[in-house]
Amino acid sequence: MKGVHIGISGWRYTPWRGDFYPEGLVQRRELEYASRAVTSIEINGSFYSLQTPERFASWRDATPDDFVFSVKAPRYITHVRRLRDIDEAMANFFASGPLQLEHKLGAFLWQFPPSMRYDPELFGAFLALLPSCFSEAMHQARQSPRFDDPPKPASVGDTPLRHAVEIRNDSFLQEQFIDQLREHRVALVVADTAGKWPVVEELTAEFMYLRLHGDKELYASGYDEQALSRWEARIRSWRSGRQPADARRISTKADSSRRGRDLYCYFDNDIKVRAPFDARRLLEKLGLADGLPVQPGQLPEEFQ
Numbered sequence: 202m203k204g205v206h207i208g209i210s211g212w213r214y215t216p217w218r219g220d221f222y223p224e225g226l227v228q229r230r231e232l233e234y235a236s237r238a239v240t241s242i243e244i245n246g247s248f249y250s251l252q253t254p255e256r257f258a259s260w261r262d263a264t265p266d267d268f269v270f271s272v273k274a275p276r277y278i279t280h281v282r283r284l285r286d287i288d289e290a291m292a293n294f295f296a297s298g299p300l301q302l303e304h305k306l307g308a309f310l311w312q313f314p315p316s317m318r319y320d321p322e323l324f325g326a327f328l329a330l331l332p333s334c335f336s337e338a339m340h341q342a343r344q345s346p347r348f349d350d351p352p353k354p355a356s357v358g359d360t361p362l363r364h365a366v367e368i369r370n371d372s373f374l375q376e377q378f379i380d381q382l383r384e385h386r387v388a389l390v391v392a393d394t395a396g397k398w399p400v401v402e403e404l405t406a407e408f409m410y411l412r413l414h415g416d417k418e419l420y421a422s423g424y425d426e427q428a429l430s431r432w433e434a435r436i437r438s439w440r441s442g443r444q445p446a447d448a449r450r451i452s453t454k455a456d457s458s459r460r461g462r463d464l465y466c467y468f469d470n471d472i473k474v475r476a477p478f479d480a481r482r483l484l485e486k487l488g489l490a491d492g493l494p495v496q497p498g499q500l501p502e503e504f505q
Contacts, residue, residue, distance in 0.1 A: 204463035205440060206241035206269045206307060207484045209476045210412070213246075216458055221477040223500040227503040234504060236264040237495040239480045241271065241307060242356040243412075246311070247299065248273040254352050261302050271307040271410075280314050284327045289346065291330060295338045296345035300354040305361045306408055307465050308363035308391070315398065321377055328385040335360045351462035365410035365465075369398040379403050379452045393420045402435075402448040404462070405472050409439045411466040414477070424468075424474030424483075433486045436464055 212235045221238075222231055235242060244260070246252060260270065278290045299306065309331075332338035336358050342351045366382070367390035382389055382405035389403050391411045397419055413432070415422045424432070438445045442459040466483070468476035481497050482488040495501060 204337060204408075204461075205436060205466075205489065206464065207466045207487070208241035208243065208468070208480050209235065209471070210240035210243040210273075210467045211245040211471065212242055214471055214474075217471075217477065218476050220474045221497050223359075224497055225500050226504055228505060230504065232260060233263045234495060235477065236268050237493060238497050239274070239484065240267075240489060241269040241465060241467070243271045243310065243465075243469075244299075245273045245274060247294075247297070248276050251253050251268070251275065251293060251297040251347075252299075254296075254301050257298035257301040261305050264305065268305055269307040269465070270305050271301050271310055271467070272298060272302070273310045273312065276312075279311055279317075283317060283372075284323050287327075287330075288344070291349045292341045292343075292345040295332070296342035296348035296351040298351075300335060300338055300342070301352065303355050306362070307366050308388070308408065310365050310367065310410065310412075312367040312390075318370050318372040319368075319375070319378055321381070324378070326382055328381055328387055331364045331385065332362055333386075333389065334358070334362055338362060343355075358472040363388070363406070363408055365408075366411060367392050368401075369394075371399060374399060374401065374451045376452055376454070379405060379454075382406070395422065401451055402444070403450055403452055404439075404444065406462075407460065408463040408465065409436075411436075413466065413468045413470065415470040420470055423470060424479045429479065429483050429486060432466070433483060436466065436487065439464055440458065 212232055222234060226234055275294050278287050282290060332341055365388040386406045388406040388408055388410045389401055391402050392398060393400060393413045395415045395417055414420055416424045416428050435445050439462050442461045468480045470476050477497055481490060
């Protein structure tokens with residue numbers, strides 16, 4: 202199951218303290234603790250405001266060497282500018298430091314609001330603008346008027362970058378959109394939103410990106426054993442290069458490849474402190490938890 206990364210969206214939540222984070226754990230070590238209980242974290246603070254290269258570097262250094270982060274792109278690009286006139290905003294984002302995650306950088310998440318409809322020309326231009334490797338992202342970063350001389354990461358040149366898009370409007374449910382994603386090797390997020398927004402399971406890139414927002418209640422309800430077993434089976438199928446027999450597809454074309462896919466899966470049902478425990482249970486079901494040194498809710502000696 203190498204290449205499968207399971208974790209949580211964000212890690213700073215007050216209700217988690219005294220539950221997932223045990224009593225006695227100081228707040229400044231919460232990332233260090235969480236990164237030893239799950240194998241990946243989706244950084245979501247970058248969605249609300251630009252971070253800094255120093256902050257990204259500190260997150261990189263606080264986590265195990267094989268840990269993986271994904272980064273949620275700014276809402277200023279997706280929700281405010283709505284993909285129009287975004288060259289400067291894109292430059293500012295890449296200059297703000299996500300490349301400092303270096304070998305721990307998984308994928309970039311681009312989430313679009315429910316009110317945003319599919320515009321083939323607009324989305325085609327956006328997908329073409331996404332940097333495919335570190336050197337392209339650094340070129341964009343150097344155009345930023347906000348960050349002077351952004352630091353060069355250790356991972357440069359042709360090291361590939363991955364991008365995933367999350368849609369929440371039915372107008373995207375058409376063949377042309379899937380064709381565009383495949384052309385640019387961008388993943389379509391499989392988003393479980395308790396039935397509120399579309400769920401699409403198309404293979405459009407060399408990896409899959411899952412966001413589990415809640416089984417029955419958005420951002421709140423947890424996943425019971427039956428639900429987790431269902432996601433486990435789907436992950437095993439995608440990892441081996443197969444589609445589940447009941448995959449929810451909109452394309453009539455054959456899948457672009459039968460290769461096994463890397464996979465990123467993030468639980469975002471954080472309101473009732475279910476996300477970290479659900480993530481850990483899924484890791485256990487996939488046989489990926491054995492080497493993790495932290496058991497959620499317990500305070501190891503090294504953190505005392």
